Amino acid sequence: MIKPINEMNISFKALSVNEGFARACVAAFCAQVNPSLDEITDIKTAVSEAVTNCVVHAYPKKVGDVNIKVELYENSVIIFVSDNGIGIEDFERAREPFFTTKPNEERSGMGFTVMESFMDKLELLKNEGRGVTVKMEKFFSIKKNIAVGE
Amino acid sequence: MLVKNRVYNNTLYVLLSGELDEHSAYNTRITLDELFEHDNFKQIIIDLSELDFMDSTGIGVLIGRYKKMKDRKIPIFICNPSAHAEKIFKMTGLYEIMPKIV
Numbered sequence: 001m002i003k004p005i006n007e008m009n010i011s012f013k014a015l016s017v018n019e020g021f022a023r024a025c026v027a028a029f030c031a032q033v034n035p036s037l038d039e040i041t042d043i044k045t046a047v048s049e050a051v052t053n054c055v056v057h058a059y060p061k062k063v064g065d066v067n068i069k070v071e072l073y074e075n076s077v078i079i080f081v082s083d084n085g086i087g088i089e090d091f092e093r094a095r096e097p098f099f100t101t102k103p104n105e106e107r108s109g110m111g112f113t114v115m116e117s118f119m120d121k122l123e124l125l126k127n128e129g130r131g132v133t134v135k136m137e138k139f140f141s142i143k144k145n146i147a148v149g150e
Numbered sequence: 151m152l153v154k155n156r157v158y159n160n161t162l163y164v165l166l167s168g169e170l171d172e173h174s175a176y177n178t179r180i181t182l183d184e185l186f187e188h189d190n191f192k193q194i195i196i197d198l199s200e201l202d203f204m205d206s207t208g209i210g211v212l213i214g215r216y217k218k219m220k221d222r223k224i225p226i227f228i229c230n231p232s233a234h235a236e237k238i239f240k241m242t243g244l245y246e247i248m249p250k251i252v
Contacts, residue, residue: 016173023203041234048205052172106179106214110206110242117241 004071004078006032011067014054014083022068023047029070030077035140042118043077043138049111050081050134057101058085058131075140076120082133091124152200153181162191167200170208182215192224195251199230208235209242216247227251 008029012018023044030043047068054066069080088094095116100109116122121137151174152167164185170178186194196212198204212226219226226248231239239245 016171019171019173020169020203038233044203045205045234045238048171048203052205052207055172106210108206108209108213108242110209110238113241114206114238117237 002073004073006072008070008072009067011065014051014059014063014066014085016052016055018066019048019051019055022051022066026068026070026079030072033072033074033077033140035077039138039140043079046115046118046136046138047079047081049115050079050136053111053134054081054083054085056107057088058083060086076137077140078135078137080133080135082127082131084127084129084131087126087130088124088132095124151178151181153178153185155185157188157191160190160192162186162188162194163197164194165197165200169203170201170211171203171205172207175207175211179211179214182211183218186215186219186224194219194224194226195229196226196248197229198232198235201232201235204235204238206238206242209238209244212244212248225249 010022010025012022026047027040027044030040051066058064064084067082071078093099095112097113098109100107115134115136119136119138123135125133125135127133151170154165154167156163162185164182168174216226228239228248228250229252231250
């Protein structure tokens, strides 16, 4: 099993104001392996979609936490976005394009489709306690020079 | 999100500047709806040249505006999307209802 060259964990309240922070934070962390601008933008978008799901769907009553764990490898990154919310009833259906549980709120229902398209692998995992973890992986195009810890 | 606008030759030009995500979606909706309420234009062009970031929430905002304008038979066009925004538009089929113009 290959070990990540670096790891990061962040935790914050599931508030929309934190979306920009979350995607910027993950992007900045990934920058140390010199991904392309396109790859960084793809990652930022996928993180934004996953965090939006936590903000909009996970906590209908009381705002809870979002946890993001990032495992950085030489040529790839694995990002886990977790919540402790109400969970997703039907994973298959949630991943269908244009499916939304909130049709009256002008939601596109394309969140998972965007995550799937912009990342290379996507898994939805049911947490042991409550909530959901979105696990997504992105492979970087060219082998990079790594500079960790100076 | 900053929204700039002007009307010229029966066209409402709207420039979206900043980031369009869940956090900015609500205010963007309200601002666009206020601009779109007027009747001094026959078409709308949304310029995305200064849009730094957009996710699928932005698609929801745009589709919502399209539905409102459809009843008034006012077409909406998109111009200057980033390569990234373009990827989302093509994926979601947005250009079928809001064509891209150069």
